[in-house]
Amino acid sequence: xxxxxxxxxxxxxxxxxxxxxxxxxxxxxxxxxxxxxxxxxxxxxxxxxxxxxxxxxxxxxxxxxxxxxxxxxxxxxxxxxxxxxxxxxxxxxxxxxxxxxxxxxxxxxxxxxxxxxxxxxxxxxxxxxxxxxxxxxxxxxxxxxxxxxxxxxxxxxxxxxxxxxxxxxxxxxxxxxxxxxxxxxxxxxxxxxxxxxxxxxxxxxxxxxxxxxxxxxxxxxxxxxxxxxxxxxxxxxxxxxxxxxxxxxxxxxxxxxxxxxxxxxxxxxxxxxxxxxxxxxxxxxxxxxxxxxxxxxxxxxxxxxxxxxxxxxxxxxxxxxxxxxxxxxxxxxxxxxxxxxxxxxxxxxxxxxxxxxxxxxxxxxxxxxxxxxxxxxxxxxxxxxxxxxxxxxxxxxxxxxxxxxxxxxxxxxxxxxxxxxxxxxxxxxxxxxxxxxxxxxxxxxxxxxxxxxxxxxxxxxxxxxxxxxxxxxxxxxxxxxxxxxxxxxxxxxxxxxxxxxxxxxxxxxxxxxxxxxxxxxxxxxxxxxxxxxxxxxxxxxxxxxxxxxxxxxxxxxxxxxxxxxxxxxxxxxxxxxxxxxxxxxxxxxxxxxxxxxxxxxxxxxxxxxxxxxxxxxxxxxxxxxxxxxxxxxxxxxxxxxxxxxxxxxxxxxxxxxxxxxxxxxxxxxxxxxxxxxxx
Numbered sequence: 001x002x003x004x005x006x007x008x009x010x011x012x013x014x015x016x017x018x019x020x021x022x023x024x025x026x027x028x029x030x031x032x033x034x035x036x037x038x039x040x041x042x043x044x045x046x047x048x049x050x051x052x053x054x055x056x057x058x059x060x061x062x063x064x065x066x067x068x069x070x071x072x073x074x075x076x077x078x079x080x081x082x083x084x085x086x087x088x089x090x091x092x093x094x095x096x097x098x099x100x101x102x103x104x105x106x107x108x109x110x111x112x113x114x115x116x117x118x119x120x121x122x123x124x125x126x127x128x129x130x131x132x133x134x135x136x137x138x139x140x141x142x143x144x145x146x147x148x149x150x151x152x153x154x155x156x157x158x159x160x161x162x163x164x165x166x167x168x169x170x171x172x173x174x175x176x177x178x179x180x181x182x183x184x185x186x187x188x189x190x191x192x193x194x195x196x197x198x199x200x201x202x203x204x205x206x207x208x209x210x211x212x213x214x215x216x217x218x219x220x221x222x223x224x225x226x227x228x229x230x231x232x233x234x235x236x237x238x239x240x241x242x243x244x245x246x247x248x249x250x251x252x253x254x255x256x257x258x259x260x261x262x263x264x265x266x267x268x269x270x271x272x273x274x275x276x277x278x279x280x281x282x283x284x285x286x287x288x289x290x291x292x293x294x295x296x297x298x299x300x301x302x303x304x305x306x307x308x309x310x311x312x313x314x315x316x317x318x319x320x321x322x323x324x325x326x327x328x329x330x331x332x333x334x335x336x337x338x339x340x341x342x343x344x345x346x347x348x349x350x351x352x353x354x355x356x357x358x359x360x361x362x363x364x365x366x367x368x369x370x371x372x373x374x375x376x377x378x379x380x381x382x383x384x385x386x387x388x389x390x391x392x393x394x395x396x397x398x399x400x401x402x403x404x405x406x407x408x409x410x411x412x413x414x415x416x417x418x419x420x421x422x423x424x425x426x427x428x429x430x431x432x433x434x435x436x437x438x439x440x441x442x443x444x445x446x447x448x449x450x451x452x453x454x455x456x457x458x459x460x461x462x463x464x465x466x467x468x469x470x471x472x473x474x475x476x477x478x479x480x481x482x483x484x485x486x487x488x489x490x491x492x493x494x495x496x497x498x499x500x501x502x503x504x505x506x507x508x509x510x511x512x513x514x515x516x517x518x519x520x521x522x523x524x525x526x527x528x529x530x531x532x533x534x535x536x537x538x539x540x541x542x543x544x545x546x547x548x549x550x551x552x553x554x555x556x557x558x559x560x561x562x563x564x565x566x567x568x569x570x571x572x573x574x575x576x577x578x579x580x581x582x583x584x585x586x587x588x589x590x591x592x593x594x595x596x597x598x599x600x601x602x603x604x605x606x607x608x609x610x611x612x613x614x615x616x617x618x619x620x621x622x623x624x625x626x627x628x629x630x631x632x633x634x635x636x637x638x639x640x641x642x643x644x645x646x647x648x649x650x651x652x653x654x655x656x657x658x659x660x661x662x663x664x665x666x667x668x669x670x671x672x673x674x675x676x677x678x679x
Contacts, residue, residue: 008139008152010190012159015135019049019128020167045125053132057139074210080201082137084194088260092187092267191264195257196241199249206246209347218247327387330399332380333357338399338411346418349392353377354385359403364676365390368398368413372424373676393422426613428673433558436605441556443601444487448548451480455544458520459537465530470537472639474524475587478517481544482594485571486564486602490556494547498540501581509583516540518583525584561606562673566666568599573659577652579644586643593632599666600625606673613672617665624662631655 023046030038139156206214221243245253327350331339334357341351353363359382365375374397375390398413454477461470481499488495498516505511509522520540523533575581576592603610603621610618631654635642647655 009155009159010193011135011139012156013163015132016160016163017166019132020163021170023128024167024170041121045121046128048121048125049128049132053136056133057136074205077201077204077207077210080197080204084198084201084256088191088194092264187264188261191260192257195253195260198256199241199245199253202248202252203246206248211248213246213248216247217244218250219243219245327352329354329385331356332361332363332399332401334359334361334401334403334406335409336411337363337401337409341399341411341414343397343414343416344392346393346416347391349390351375351388351390352385353380353388355380355382357403358382359406361404362402362676363388364400364402366398366400366410367424368396368410370424371427373427374422374424376676391422392416394418395422425672427676428609430558430675432609433561433673433675436561436609437556437558439605440486440561440602441552443605444484444551445548447480447484448544448551451477452541452545452548454480455537455541459534459541462520462530462533462537467524467530467533470520470533471524471585474517474520475585475590475639477544478521478587479590479594481517482591483598483601485568485595485598486561487551487556489560489564490551490554491547492550492554494543494550497543498547502583516543518581521585522583525586559675561602562670565599565602565606565669566663568595568602569659569663569666571595573656573663577644577656577659582644586646587641588644589632589635590641593629593636596625596628596632606669609673610669614668617668617672620665621662624658624665627658628655628662631658 023042027039027042030036030042135156139152202211203214205211241253328340328342328344329352330341331337332353332355351365355361361380363377363380364373365388366373374392375388377386377388380386394416396413396415399411400408401410402408454473458470458473458477461467461473491498496516499518500514500516501518502509502511502514502522505514508514509519514522515536517540519536520533522528523536572592572595576588576595579588581591582588603618607618631651634651635647644652
């Protein structure tokens with residue numbers, strides 16, 4: 001999380017210190033002017049600035065949430081560019097103003113004291129409010145770039161807390177720091193971070209259709225860089241540099257960094273070095289007699305300054321509309337589908353699907369000529385409304401609603417004029433998956449025959465007392481079984497008998513129901529005798545033979561094949577790469593290797609269906625598989641394997657990261673090859 005937190009930590013520290021210095025100078029000036037009674041006015045202004053900043057953040061968050069996907073990209077990109085402009089201006093302003101900050105603030109306070117309470121509130125509000133708005137905008141931008149808010153918020157919180165501590169120390173004259181050097185060092189780092197935010201913002205504008213060139217990549221290292229490595233995570237989180245960047249991103253990043261950093265460094269060199277006085281050592285001259293002010297309830301102003309921004313923000317969010325801009329509300333029921341649907345404009349569009357019927361329904365946006373699917377919602381319950389987001393281009397569109405237990409209803413098609421491209425997924429039927437299923441069942445049958453022979457050999461080894469040969473043959477047989485991952489769901493009770501684990505059993509590894517490969521593994525690598533292992537090994541051989549005989553008659557749903565492409569390696573990541581399944585052999589990586597082989601086999605039979613639907617996905621997956629295979633091969637030493645818990649930290653991180661990336665790229669396969677209802 002620290003990689004996402006660092007940019008926000010830095011902005012929280014800098015902006016917090018800027019605002020804190022201003023507040024401490026205000027307070028110190030009033031105290032030395034014997035005007036402590038005016039301190040509540042300063043804190044009222046500070047409170048108003050904080051309330052305004054928080055309300056501004058809420059407006060940004062909820063306003064973006066109510067937009068269409070395309071509008072969100074454009075909105076976020078625009079604010080990212082604005083945030084970079086603010087941060088750049090702030091860096092140069094503080095570098096120039098740090099040494100004179102105390103004198104400027106004291107002049108404003110002196111004038112405010114002479115003009116009355118309201119002016120002092122406004123002075124503190126304006127002084128702190130600018131920092132608060134900049135912080136809110138930058139935090140919103142960095143959180144959106146990170147894809148999560150926890151890291152950036154924690155980083156900003158830590159930075160602000162440290163800034164408050166530093167300001168307190170300066171005020172109490174406990175600390176003395178060179179503010180010019182501090183703001184110069186942090187400014188240089190912020191310029192580098194801002195360059196990345198600018199690149200990210202421009203990418204959003206490209207995705208939102210505001211700027212061209214979203215497919216013109218200058219850099220594409222997605223196949224050669226390990227996305228799970230610590231350096232990849234750090235660079236992407238802190239600097240917003242990604243493995244794939246467009247020409248616009250790269251050229252703007254380089255130009256911004258070259259120009260702004262050069263100007264910043266030149267400004268530092270040409271600025272005369274003068275002692276910087278800390279806020280805590282600021283001297284203030286007493287002012288003249290204070291103008292008495294009309295008394296009012298002490299709570300009234302603080303409550304008002306907090307309530308007013310909050311109420312305004314709430315009104316903006318509420319009346320800004322919860323309905324995404326340009327969204328159509330489309331009715332769904334058992335008798336009619338698509339009521340309220342009219343030809344939308346090309347682009348990324350949001351449709352609010354409202355089920356007015358009495359049954360749950362599947363909803364598809366389709367090409368009526370080919371039945372290809374542009375978007376879908378599964379299980380839309382009666383009386384509920386859910387958003388369906390899809391890209392619309394020139395062509396014909398219709399809605400198809402399939403109520404539970406009812407017949408499909410298709411709307412009247414509409415024609416959309418315009419250019420662009422919209423990607424639709426060609427529908428898949430049971431018949432389409434029949435050939436891949438037949439090929440895969442043949443693969444399973446062949447391997448089950450091999451498994452029956454291998455487990456019988458393992459049993460014979462143990463019966464003959466040759467435990468060394470048994471350990472070798474155990475791994476061979478277990479790898480064969482582990483390569484059949486896509487069929488586990490059809491094995492019924494056999495999988496538990498053959499590959500069950502001791503977890504959850506009352507007596508653990510000593511439980512009578514602990515059987516199969518892991519029971520034999522535990523005994524072979526924990527010093528049990530051949531006599532003690534003879535019965536478990538014989539039972540394993542019997543169960544393998546029983547599975548071979550039963551499998552041809554077992555039900556294997558065609559729709560299971562696409563699901564297993566992801567699930568095999570998901571189990572691998574959870575069980576094998578953590579070492580949780582290991583019972584002493586230290587061969588978890590050998591099992592992972594067999595799981596990978598099973599995934600490759602499954603993708604092979606599905607490739608004819610996947611290639612016309614998403615050839616680029618197959619290319620990415622092939623590259624991911626090769627990367628994981630190389631990492632597993634590095635842990636293999638002839639017939640032995642490095643135990644997963646003995647991998648060095650870097651190797652284990654690379655393997656987990658590469659497997660995670662493969663899982664991410666495999667995730668769309670079930671959607672691409674889902675059997676969709678048509679009746």
